[in-house]
Amino acid sequence: MKIKRRGILFVVSAPSGAGKTTLCREAMKKLKGVAFSISYTTRPARPGEREGVDYRFVKEETFLEMVEKGEIAEWARVYDHLYGTPLPPLNQAIEKGEDLFLDIDIQGASQIKAKFPDDTVAIYVFPPSLKTLRERLTHRDTDPTPEIKKRWEKAEEEIAMYPFFHYFIVNDNLEEAVEYLANIVNAERHRINRIQELKW
Ligand code: 5GP
Numbered sequence: 001m002k003i004k005r006r007g008i009l010f011v012v013s014a015p016s017g018a019g020k021t022t023l024c025r026e027a028m029k030k031l032k033g034v035a036f037s038i039s040y041t042t043r044p045a046r047p048g049e050r051e052g053v054d055y056r057f058v059k060e061e062t063f064l065e066m067v068e069k070g071e072i073a074e075w076a077r078v079y080d081h082l083y084g085t086p087l088p089p090l091n092q093a094i095e096k097g098e099d100l101f102l103d104i105d106i107q108g109a110s111q112i113k114a115k116f117p118d119d120t121v122a123i124y125v126f127p128p129s130l131k132t133l134r135e136r137l138t139h140r141d142t143d144p145t146p147e148i149k150k151r152w153e154k155a156e157e158e159i160a161m162y163p164f165f166h167y168f169i170v171n172d173n174l175e176e177a178v179e180y181l182a183n184i185v186n187a188e189r190h191r192i193n194r195i196q197e198l199k200w
Contacts (some may be wrong), residue, residue, distance in 0.1 A: 004197040007093040008188055009116055010034070011102045012181075013109045014125035015155035017136035019171045023125060024103050026174065027181040034185065037089060037102045040066065043081035056086075074104070074111030079150065083108070094119050097196075099185070106161045113164075121188050123181065124165040128172035 014020035028034055041055045042063050051057055058066075063082050066072050075084030085102060093100045094116070102112060113120045127133040133155060138148050162168060167184050171177045188194075 002199040005097050005194040007098045009100050009120045011109045011112050011122045013106050015158040016151045017133045018125045018127040020125045024101050026178045030182050034099045037100045039083050041083045074108045076107040078105050106158050122165040123167045124162045126170045
């Protein structure tokens with residue numbers, strides 16, 4: 001038999017320091033047929049980051065032009081820089097029955113959920129404890145920089161947003177967290193209401 005279904009947008013959000021990016025990358029190695037949505041950002045590339053693989057690095061002017069033209073599905077200012085998800089790959093993935101991971105912040109998650117209510121699965125990643133989060137954000141034995149303090153305050157605000165998501169994962173043990181994420185993906189792929197066509 002052949003089943004044609006719509007693609008799913010798996011939005012994964014977390015407070016900074018919860019280990020979300022590693023979790024997404026590891027889960028993608030395990031799962032077949034999930035691609036990663038590559039965002040545009042105005043922040044400079046960090047060492048080791050590759051253009052078109054981690055992000056598409058653009059000037060603020062270019063970014064705002066794309067917003068103006070309606071080419072961006074959602075966007076937000078996160079820690080002084082702009083980040084946005086390109087729209088055409090989302091529409092294509094949904095139409096072709098391909099699944100995408102969106103590693104985006106909570107403001108972006110709410111925009112995607114509102115725009116694609118039937119095709120979005122929103123997953124919230126919790127750090128194992130606030131103590132762990134604080135340790136991951138600060139380097140022990142040093143005073144937190146204003147930047148780290150800002151991230152910490154934002155993290156507390158973001159944790160309060162969890163009721164808005166469909167699923168949660170506690171990222172304590174990475175291997176276990178990857179398994180839970182894969183379980184969510186596989187279960188969502190088997191929801192009856194995603195079937196568009198059934199052929200025998
Ligand atoms: P970083 O600069 O550390 O890569 O990312 C900072 C934050 O921006 C993270 O929470 C990340 O998930 C979020 N982010 C990355 N891409 C996007 C995007 O396209 N849209 C939104 N709203 N947030 C994003």
